[in-house]
Amino acid sequence: MGEKRQEKIWTGQFWIAVINNFFLFVVHYALLTSLPLYILYELNGNEGQAGLAMAIFMLSAIIVRPFAGKIIEVFGKRKTLLISELFFCLSSVLYIFIDSLPLLLALRLFHGIWFSILTTVLIAIVNDIIPESRKGAGIGYFMMSNNLAIVFGPLIVLTGLQWFPYKVLFTSLATVVFMSFLFIFSLKVSEYPSSLSTVKRNRLTWEDFIESKAIPIAIVGALTAFSYAGVLSFISVFAETRDVFEYVSLFFLVFAIAMMIVRPFTGQLYDTKGPNSVIYPSFFFFTVGLFMLSNIHTVPTLLVAGALIGIGYGSIFPCLQALAIQSTHKHRSGHATSTFFTLFDGGLAIGAILLGVVSAQWGYTIMYIFCGVIVILTALIYWRLVSVKKSDTYNKTEEHLSLKQSS
Template sequence: MENSEGKIWTGQFFVALINNFFLFIVYYALLTILPVYIINDLKGTEGQAGLAITIFMLSAIAVRPFAGKIIEKFGKRKILLISELFFCISTILYVFIDSLPLLFALRLFHGIWFSLVTTVLISIVNDIIPDSRKGAGIGYFSMSSNLAVVFGPFIALTTIQWSTFKILVIALATAVVIGYLFAFTLKVREYQVPRTTEKRARLTLHDLFEVKALPIAIIAGLTAFAYTSVMSFISVYAETKDVFEYVSLFFVVFAVAMMSVRPITGPLYDTKGPSAVLYPSFIFFAAGLFLLSTMDSAVTLFIAAVLIGVGYGSVVPCAQALAIQSAEKHRSAHATSTFWTFFDSGMALGAFSLGIVSAHWGYSSLYVVCGFVIIFTIVIYWLLLRGHKKVTYTDSASVQGK
């Protein structure tokens, strides 16, 4: 529940942050290790390994637009506890998977609950953070998922070296179950929907998307598209440049750079507005991508990691806070689902189309293209959101605490 003292690091915030960290640890650990498990243990092909990843993403994307309406109808607390319960069950079920059809079915099922639980958790933590510190608070909360990008693959790859896939799954399941138990301690604020929007004869665009969040959601989609070049292709690109052994350190440097600027970018957002953070962050991000296109050594790789960590690592939490604050409080779940629908779609489209770019023109050209995508994103941001200097909430419906 939102506090009135301007504090971010409350017990409630910490519980939500750790919970989110565990959820994304599972997501990124499985993203890293499932292709290896499919090829080596289930005797699948590289195409089937890619399909297992794609099914999860498509499942999550398909549910995102409906997440806000579902949360609005049944309440944040109920959806949190139900969706996280099924996320835990889904994680545990990987222990029993011994065939590709079962794995594909589980990935479809898992993606649904991942989509719902991550959407509702952001909506809940938004109420915990005081209005005056939204930029800093959302930034720190987002850092939990960004850190999982590093720790998830590290845990997965380290564990699999001395143990089995099933032991890894048991460890991941234990973590999310602990997070789920702590979720019961969260005090959730439920917002009553204005009567004018309570009853509708049929499903409308308003039920699926928050129109006020669409401009920044478009920005998020373009940003995610460009970042896919890092998530999906940095390893194979590094291998062609004979610096593959430094890829894991790339993400460590990325995380350190991101964390180093977070105490600056959050307060800057709250005092000077989103543009003060987004414009320089886009420039750092683009510079990092252009530098990757010329990579010829580990030093270049690490400098790019710093630039991308400062740039991309600042853009996403800032954009997410802006999306949430663009709507009335009772529509925060819709704004969140709109943001992540476009973000996830950008990732999926990027993984597909950039694979074609790399196949025809090479990885260096891929990073040049993505650098120009971010330059284009700056122009789109200027056209759509240049008027946003400092964001404050519009008061909305009365609330009832639970």
């Protein structure tokens, strides 16, 4: 056991995957921030059209996500990675030439398809790179690149637009993502053949799209995402009503710093003490952060809430994703990932819609209290659906399968 704990996570291959993922999500969040402004001020659109451009991207990603696992199984991880990232890059370039709203909406639909496939296959590849005994820490560090991109993507955009026009911004983002694309050619990809029960069939079945073993964890992920949608979608508007709008960027910065500080400890706890040792405390911090956010009147309160949510949500998400991947066989990791993100993305989308209704009817304070209550219920559902015994056997099952295949 001592030797396993010493297995390295930060290999050259892992660095390539993390850097690539970071740049992909920087571009993603930069576009999420800049396109509504571009639609309003350059294309003479309205707020509804700006929202539609964001929604259509998510819709295409959610629709395609269940098919991603089957695509990976048929074409293999390497081909899927290269093709999906190439089209993701081409989509990023096309923003430079878009000068009408219909074309932009069509591009968002196209871009969402490749974003969905690319992010699914990249996580499946990273899962193979991370040593079995370090899954909790490894997935956590990898997902930290997503959370850092949440900070740096909008920061780059909001700073850059003060000095440069939109076309220069889009050109810069396309250049960054193409540079990232060149790095993945040096990424070594492990392919795991399907078991005999999944070889060529004439008819598609449920298993071609969904990994049943990952569904309980994906349900917990969807409910967690539902509550986080209240932060992601409405924190700026709520902060403006409390006269702390100019400090929202600091909120996300504190979120990222708090997450990075605890990540080494949470990853070690996951791998040595099991997922429950991280997930239950994280639910607690997430809940307290949401309750505190519901009653912000000062900047310190806003920032403390950001730190608590960063510790809570920032630790729950990678743990649940690691559990989803570990719930099944290696050759089904793509299906498990697509199942998890299908429900997770659905939770974000439904949360943004329903919480918008709640905030309109009862105000943001009630909305964030409601989100906190949902997190408490989610912790109970996690306890019911993902028992201690079951979660602790995921690593053992994988090790047993590996030994059986090698013998």
